[in-house]
Every structure is written in structure tokens, then in C-alpha cells.
Amino acid sequence: MRADRLLSLLFLLQTHGRMSAPDLSTRLEVSVRTILRDVEALSSAGVPVWTERGRGGGIALMPNWRTDVSGFTTAEARALFSGASGTGDPQRGAWESAVRKLLAATPEGRREPFRRAATRILVEPGGWRSRQRDHPHLAELQEAVFSARRIRMRYRSAGATRTSTRTLDPLGLVAKGGVWYLVGKVADGERLFRVDRVLDVELLDDTVADDLPxxxxxxxxxxxxxxxxxxxxxxxxxxxxxxxxxxxxRIADAQLLDEPRVVAHGEEVEITATFRALPAARAVLLGLGTTVHVLEPAELVADLVRTARDVLERYGDPGAQAE
Structure with missing residues (x-):
């Protein structure tokens, strides 16, 4: 781990020039004292690095000095080729390390376009109302895919009504709309599994078949x-x-099939959205009472009125009972 950190420190200095010890400690997720010890280790190994104290000081390499160490670790190569740049991805750290090495290997005069691309383009995979989902077993599934290992996993079906244990060959992982999916081959063909519904994963010794699609x-x-x-x-x-x-x-988000269309009308907004089914729309909108005014379809309006009357009949009129 320290060897990787020393290389990361070296590439950061080579890419950015003079940097402060607190900045380096933040980027490498270690203490300032550890950074100073690492600088001493690099100096002892013959790397021309020095520290300047005071305002405008920092840690820097000798001008025009470069290292030819630019090889990627296995984790860095995997992260780079899989595009693991999103926050929350277990490979994020390895991806950042690989990018540092690429920048360090690029001549100084050609780095600015890459720096600008990194700071001026931001990709946010989730929608405005999408919830941040946890994928606690994503790292294990990534390892299974990379190592071509068969897995046994416990999986929760939609609606949390039941769980099942499945043995499958992982074909790969797909991120769509901020949600990770595992594509796996089971006995009756290929299936799709949401990673946030995976409850437990066991990597088996068996390797996956060579003829997977x-x-x-x-x-x-x-x-x-x-x-x-x-x-x-x-x-x-x-x-x-x-x-x-x-x-x-926010309340309706989980039951919508598309991105709602919102049009302003004075102090109100008109929203057009597609719910998964009429019962789902009824459950969401009835709970909001008079907060929302449903215009179409007429079938849903009639269903809301009928359901409201049924509720009133069951519980009665509290005002009438008080009289």
C-alpha cells in the first residue's frame, strides 16, 4: 500500500507542480505527517523532491525532472477500461490513480486540454428526483466479473415479498440511470438482477464458461x-x-415510468406523468388529498371519487358523530 501511495504522490507532484502538504494529505487520504514521511522516503530513494516552508511554499520536484514509471496496476487498468469514474463506485480510487498516471505521462505542454475537460465536464448519472441507492455488494460483484468466477447470491425480489438463493455465471454489470444491474446466466437463460436487491454474495471456486454470450x-x-x-x-x-x-x-418518483413534464400556470404547475398502473396512481394521489387536482384520465378521477366515498362510508363523518 505504501508503494502505491509513494507512486501516487510522485505522479501528483509531477502533474501539478508544487503542492501543499495538506492538499496532498487530502488527495491521498492520509495525515500530513504521513505525507512528510513519504517525501523523506522519496528523497532517500534519489527522487529530487524538496519542501519549502512559509507562504507560497510547498512540496515540489526539481524542474524538468520526470519519472518513466507509468505502468498501471491491475485495479487501475480495470477501473480505467470500465469507466469507473462515478462517485460511489468501489473502483473510483483506482480510476483516479490511473488518470494521475496518464497525466504524468503526458508532456506538460499538452496537459491543459485534459485538465480543462476534467474540470468543465460533469456527469451526474441520476435524475433530479432519483434517490441515492446503496450497492453494498457492488465491489464483490465487480471482482466476480473481473475474475470470471461463478457466484452464489441471496436476492430479494421486487416488493420485498420473498428472497431466493441463486447460483449463476456473471456476464457483466451495467449502470443505467444511477442503478446498477447484474447480467447473469442461470439454468434457463440470461437474467437481469438489480444490485441494490442483492443481500449476500459468495464467490465460488468454479470459473464461468468460456462460451458466454x-x-x-x-x-x-x-x-x-x-x-x-x-x-x-x-x-x-x-x-x-x-x-x-x-x-x-418525490412521493410519486418510485411509481413513474418516465420523466414528468412540468408546465407553469401562475401559482400552479401542471404535471403530466405516466404511472406504472392505475392502482399505483390512486395510492399516491389519494394520500395527497386536495393538495393535487387530477385532470385526466377520467377513469382515474372516477376511481379517486369512488375510493374517497368508500373510505368515508367505512369511517363515517366525524363531525356528524360528534353531533
Whole structure:
């Protein structure tokens, strides 16, 4: 671990020039004292590095000195080729280390376009109302994919109604809309599993078959099946006060099939969104009471009225009972 850190320190100095010890400690996630010890270790190994105290000081390498050590570790190569740049990805640290090495190996005069690209382009995979999901077993699944190992996992079905244990060959991992999916081959074909529903993972000694199908082709087929299944939603047009729009969209998010369309109308906004099914729309919107005014479809409006009457009949009128 220290050897990797020393190389990272060296590449940071080679890429950025003079840097302060606190900045280096933050980037490498160690204490300032550790950074100073690492600088001494580099100096003892013959690296021309020195420390300047006072305002404008810092740690720097001798001008024009470069190292030809630019080889990637296995983890860095995996992270770089898999595009593991998103926050929360277990490979994020290895990806950053690989990028530092690439920058260090680039001549100084050609680094600025890369620096600008890194600071001016930001990719946020989730939508505005998407929730941050936990993927506690993502690192284990990545290791299974990289090492071509068969896995046994415990999986929670949609709705948390039951769990099952499955043994499968992992074809690969796909990140879509901030959600990770495992594509796996089971006895009856290829299946799609949401990583945030994986409850436990065991890497087995068996290696996966050599004749597994290509991930891209399997993913395209499975995605098409999911999209065909999700086309029969319930489009709903509704109005809500501007201040309540955010609450409505947060509550409804899990039951929507598409990105809602929001149009301002004075102190109200009109929202058009497709719910998974009419019962899902009823459950969400009835709970909001008079906060939301449903305009279409007429079927949903009639269903809300009928359900409200049924509720009133069951519980009675509290005002009438008091009289």
C-alpha cells in the first residue's frame, strides 16, 4: 500500500507542480505527517523532491525532472477500461490513480486540454428526483466479473415479498440511470438482477464458461424486454401549487415510468406523468388529498371519487358523530 501511495504522490507532484502538504494529505487520504514521511522516503530513494516552508511554499520536484514509471496496476487498468469514474463506485480510487498516471505521462505542454475537460465536464448519472441507492455488494460483484468466477447470491425480489438463493455465471454489470444491474446466466437463460436487491454474495471456486454470450447483445435484449413490459402505464395530467410540486414528485418518483413534464400556470404547475398502473396512481394521489387536482384520465378521477366515498362510508363523518 505504501508503494502505491509513494507512486501516487510522485505522479501528483509531477502533474501539478508544487503542492501543499495538506492538499496532498487530502488527495491521498492520509495525515500530513504521513505525507512528510513519504517525501523523506522519496528523497532517500534519489527522487529530487524538496519542501519549502512559509507562504507560497510547498512540496515540489526539481524542474524538468520526470519519472518513466507509468505502468498501471491491475485495479487501475480495470477501473480505467470500465469507466469507473462515478462517485460511489468501489473502483473510483483506482480510476483516479490511473488518470494521475496518464497525466504524468503526458508532456506538460499538452496537459491543459485534459485538465480543462476534467474540470468543465460533469456527469451526474441520476435524475433530479432519483434517490441515492446503496450497492453494498457492488465491489464483490465487480471482482466476480473481473475474475470470471461463478457466484452464489441471496436476492430479494421486487416488493420485498420473498428472497431466493441463486447460483449463476456473471456476464457483466451495467449502470443505467444511477442503478446498477447484474447480467447473469442461470439454468434457463440470461437474467437481469438489480444490485441494490442483492443481500449476500459468495464467490465460488468454479470459473464461468468460456462460451458466454457478449454482454452488449444480452443487455440490449433484456432492456428491450423490460421496456416492452413497461409501456402499459397510466398517463396522468394534474395541477398542484408551486410549493407542493416537489413533494408530489418525490412521493410519486418510485411509481413513474418516465420523466414528468412540468408546465407553469401562475401559482400552479401542471404535471403530466405516466404511472406504472392505475392502482399505483390512486395510492399516491389519494394520500395527497386536495393538495393535487387530477385532470385526466377520467377513469382515474372516477376511481379517486369512488375510493374517497368508500373510505368515508367505512369511517363515517366525524363531525356528524360528534353531533
Amino acid at each position: 457478449e454482454l452488449a447483445a444480452v443487455w440490449a435484449r433484456l432492456r428491450a424486454e423490460v421496456e416492452r413490459h413497461d409501456t402499459s402505464g397510466t398517463p396522468v395530467r394534474m395541477r398542484v401549487a408551486v410549493g407542493d410540486a416537489g413533494l408530489l414528485l
